[in-house]
Amino acid sequence: MKTLVLTAHPDLAKSRINRAWFEALSEAENVTTRDLTAIGGTEMRFDIKVEQALLLAHDRIVFQFPFYWYSAPPVMKAWMDQVLSYGFAYGPGGDLLKGREFLIMVSTGGPEHSYHAGGYNNYSMAEFLKPFQQTANLAGLTYLRPFVAHGMALANKDQIDANVPEMLAYLTDPDLDPKVKQARLLQQLEDDPTKAAAVS
Ligand SMILES: Cc1cc2nc3c(=O)[nH]c(=O)nc-3n(C[C@H](O)[C@H](O)[C@H](O)COP(=O)(O)O)c2cc1C
Known part of the structure; x- marks a missing residue:
């Protein structure tokens, strides 16, 4: 499984959690990281052919960003508007991303309990992230459960140090798609019926 992580932080040098994630992922096997702010420059312009070829060379695509005003920083949107083009990600013949996996990895300032009805942010992360979910649906990508660090x-450093291994384990888990996990468990059962209790 090859994973492409697109990092959209306006200033990774000043970041804490996203920089820690980016650095750890840059060392991980079978993971390609891209600092979109550095690549797109102040104009946020991307080489569409390069970006699309990278997408096609990976099985799991990850958008990584800090939550800014209930969405992603603008460089993420600039990349989406340019790269997820008609005839590539949607429209006639636009099924090139179909079957790949898509995952959002996001850090928030607000605590977990604020992202509920009645909490001060009122809505859940699943609700705020709907435009990304539908973008994935339209492009034929399988939307996986997001990784959220509230x-x-x-x-502090201890919280960040504790979060990084958790994030790495999640992001590199090949079974995040429940369909993939179920198929693997069924295969295990077929190979060795004595494991029935272990896989149920
Ligand atoms: C412009 C801006 C907008 C923000 N909007 C939100 C928000 O809508 N919800 C939230 O929980 N935190 C918000 N935050 C807090 C950031 O999400 C938080 O500082 C970030 O996730 C920390 O990651 P970093 O250490 O990688 O920068 C905002 C911060 C900034 C600077």
Whole structure:
């Protein structure tokens, strides 16, 4: 499984959690990282052919960003508007991404309990991330459960150090798609019926 991580932080040098994620992922096997702010420059212009070829060379595509005003920083949107083009990601013949996996990895300032009805952010992360989910649906990507790190505006070193291995384990888990996991468990059962209890 080859994973492409597109990092959309306006200033990774000043970031805490996203920089820690980016650095750890840059060392991980079978993971390609891209700092979109560095690549797109101040104009946020991307070489569409290069970006599309990279997408096609990977099985799992990850958008990584800090939550800014209930969405992603603008460089993420600039990349989407340019790269997920008609005839590539949607429209006639636009099924080139079909069957790949898509995952959002996001840090928030607000605590987990604020992202609920009645909490001060009122809505859940699943609700705020709907435009990304539908983008994935339209492009034929399988939308996986996002990885969310809450309360990260003032995160201390211990919190960041604890979060990084958790993030790495999640992002590199080949079974995040429940269909893939179920197929693997069924295959295990077929190969060795004595494992029935272990896989149920
Ligand atoms: C312009 C801006 C907008 C933000 N909007 C939100 C928001 O809507 N919800 C939230 O929980 N945190 C918000 N935050 C806090 C960031 O999500 C938080 O500082 C970030 O996830 C920390 O990651 P970093 O250490 O990689 O920069 C915002 C921060 C900035 C600078």
